[in-house]
Structures are given as C-alpha cells and as structure tokens.
Amino acid sequence: MASNTTSLKALLTFASGLLSQLPLGSHQSSSGGSVASIPFAEAPSCPSDSPLSCHNSTAAKDSCCFIYPGGQLLSTQFWDAAPAVGPADSWTLHGLWPDLCDGTYPTFCKSAPQYHNITQILTSAGQTSLLADMETYWLPNSGTNEHFWQHEWNKHGTCVNTLAPSCYASSYNSGVEVVDFFARAVEVFKGLDTYKALAAAGITPTHSKTYTKAEIQDALTQVTGSEVVLGCSYGKLNQAWYSFNVKGSLQTGSFVATAPAGKGGRGNCPTRGIRYLPKRGSSSVDSEDTMNDAQNEL
Ligand SMILES: *[C@@H]1O[C@H](CO)[C@@H](O)[C@H](O)[C@H]1NC(C)=O
Numbered sequence: 001m002a003s004n005t006t007s008l009k010a011l012l013t014f015a016s017g018l019l020s021q022l023p024l025g026s027h028q029s030s031s032g033g034s035v036a037s038i039p040f041a042e043a044p045s046c047p048s049d050s051p052l053s054c055h056n057s058t059a060a061k062d063s064c065c066f067i068y069p070g071g072q073l074l075s076t077q078f079w080d081a082a083p084a085v086g087p088a089d090s091w092t093l094h095g096l097w098p099d100l101c102d103g104t105y106p107t108f109c110k111s112a113p114q115y116h117n118i119t120q121i122l123t124s125a126g127q128t129s130l131l132a133d134m135e136t137y138w139l140p141n142s143g144t145n146e147h148f149w150q151h152e153w154n155k156h157g158t159c160v161n162t163l164a165p166s167c168y169a170s171s172y173n174s175g176v177e178v179v180d181f182f183a184r185a186v187e188v189f190k191g192l193d194t195y196k197a198l199a200a201a202g203i204t205p206t207h208s209k210t211y212t213k214a215e216i217q218d219a220l221t222q223v224t225g226s227e228v229v230l231g232c233s234y235g236k237l238n239q240a241w242y243s244f245n246v247k248g249s250l251q252t253g254s255f256v257a258t259a260p261a262g263k264g265g266r267g268n269c270p271t272r273g274i275r276y277l278p279k280r281g282s283s284s285v286d287s288e289d290t291m292n293d294a295q296n297e298l
C-alpha cells in the first residue's frame with residue numbers, strides 16, 4: 001500500500017508538472033468554460049512520516065496532514081440483491097466515513113462546506129471517468145445518485161478536517177475538496193474487492209445454501225489483513241466495512257488497514273445461517289426464492 005501511494009504521488013507530481021506547462025488547469029479557462037482538474041493536485045502535501053491517525057502520543061502539529069478527530073476511516077460497501085443494485089459480480093460503494101477512534105462518529109460537520117451540486121462540481125471539474133465509476137459502483141438503494149452523493153458528502157465528508165478549504169491555502173477553488181473526497185473514496189473502494197475475496201473462499205451468491213459469520217469474516221480478513229465489520233438484514237449479508245487509519249491527509253495519505261474500533265464495530269450478522277443472495281436479474285436467480293425473499297422484506 002505504501003508503495004502504491006509513493007507511485008501515485010510520483011504520478012501526480014508528474015501530472016501537475018505537465019499542467020503548469022500546458023494551457024490547461026483546474027482554474028477557469030480564458031473562454032470561461034470549465035476544464036479538467038486533477039484530483040489531489042492541489043491537496044496539502046504531507047511528509048511521509050506524518051503521524052498515523054488515532055495513534056499519536058503527542059499533539060499532532062499540522063492538522064492538514066493529520067486526520068483528527070475522525071481518524072478511523074471506514075470504507076463501506078453494500079450488497080443489494082433485491083432489488084439488485086450495481087453489477088452482479090461486484091459489491092457497491094456506500095461511503096468513506098470518518099469515525100472517532102472509538103467506534104462512534106460525528107456527522108454533518110463544519111470542517112468542509114456542504115454542497116448540493118456534487119454532479120455539477122465533478123462535471124465542471126472534468127471528472128468524467130470518476131463520474132462513470134460512481135455511476136457504476138456508488139449507487140443508492142433508493143433515490144437518485146445525486147441525492148445519495150450529497151448525503152455522503154454532507155453527512156461524512158464535511159467531518160474530515162484535511163478537506164477544509166484552509167488546507168488548500170491560496171490555490172483553493174470551491175468544490176476541489178469534493179473532487180478529492182470522491183476520487184479517493186473510489187480509489188480505496190477499488191482496492192477492496194469483496195466479491196472476489198468471498199468467491200476465492202468458495203462463498204458465492206446462491207439461494208441453495210447459507211454461510212457462517214466466521215467463514216465470511218475469514219475470507220474478508222484476507223483483503224486487508226484486518227477484520228471487517230459485517231452487516232446483515234433479515235439474515236442476509238448486505239454490508240461490509242473496512243477500517244483504516246491514515247498517515248497524512250485523506251487526499252494523499254497512506255491508508256493503513258486496522259481492526260474495527262470499539263467492540264468490533266457495529267456489525268449485526270448472526271453467527272450462522274447467513275444468506276448471500278444473487279442480485280435479482282442475474283442469471284443464477286431462482287425466481288420462486290426471489291419472490292419469497294421479497295415477501296420477507298415487507
Ligand atoms: C493527537 O493530536 C491531536 C491533534 O493535535 C490532539 O488534540 C490530541 O491530544 C493528540 N493525542 C495525544 C494522545 O496526544
């Protein structure tokens with residue numbers, strides 16, 4: 001993970017070098033139109049020996065390089081089978097949430113401003129491939145994408161101190177922190193392939209058998225080396241949360257996997273008899289069972 005971050009930084013340094021030489025940039029173009037920006041290019045640059053969030057033994061000096069107080073970041077995923085949300089062979093992204101280091105969490109904070117135009121911000125920043133990823137993987141189980149993304153930003157993103165406009169100093173442009181938050185959340189998500197890790201352990205979506213919590217936990221602990229918080233609804237597996245501490249900022253820091261804080265987090269799956277159902281509409285769905293499931297949900 002550390003080496004990924006290093007190469008990412010090298011790439012960004014290279015890319016922002018290019019930006020200064022070409023008539024491109026994240027600022028207004030002369031024609032008044034909007035142009036592409038590069039995620040993280042304007043984020044605070046942090047020393048590689050920045051303290052690990054939730055682990056400092058003395059006061060950490062530069063708060064733009066130290067996530068505090070919400071230093072435990074949860075990358076959370078959904079598995080929504082009925083109705084199906086997202087690809088049949090992938091979990092979807094729920095959010096990237098800053099928790100305090102004890103299993104509790106702040107919401108709707110004032111570290112960064114609220115926004116009600118996430119799609120517009122990403123579009124005007126030229127983030128078409130980020131938006132395409134979000135339209136594939138970052139999906140609500142009800143309501144519009146835009147509303148869900150606003151909710152995630154306003155409830156959780158605004159609580160991350162390193163996303164504060166002041167961390168961008170004089171180069172701050174309204175909304176740049178939103179681009180960075182969504183870009184980093186998607187990047188972290190892409191490193192956490194829950195579907196594949198479960199499949200590698202023989203845990204595939206099916207109507208014909210159930211799984212134990214220990215089997216699922218063991219399979220998903222392989223993803224980062226740390227325990228995952230599992231969520232169930234009516235005995236059906238539908239959430240997985242991965243916990244991280246960060247050295248540096250959310251934008252450019254290294255994410256270090258860690259155990260869930262506070263009594264193993266807020267997982268609620270039963271010990272055994274857990275169902276992991278195919279997404280409705282995918283080829284292996286048994287329609288009769290699906291109907292029964294739908295009735296159970298009512
Ligand atoms: C960790 O850093 C924060 C922010 O500077 C500070 O408020 C907190 O007291 C520090 N924790 C310890 C144990 O020193």
Ligand SMILES: *[C@@H]1O[C@H](CO)[C@@H](O)[C@H](O)[C@H]1NC(C)=O
Pocket residue numbers: 114115116117120121124174175
């Ligand atoms: C998004 O909304 C904010 C105000 O909430 C505004 O300042 C900004 O210009 C908007 N951005 C875009 C790209 O429309």
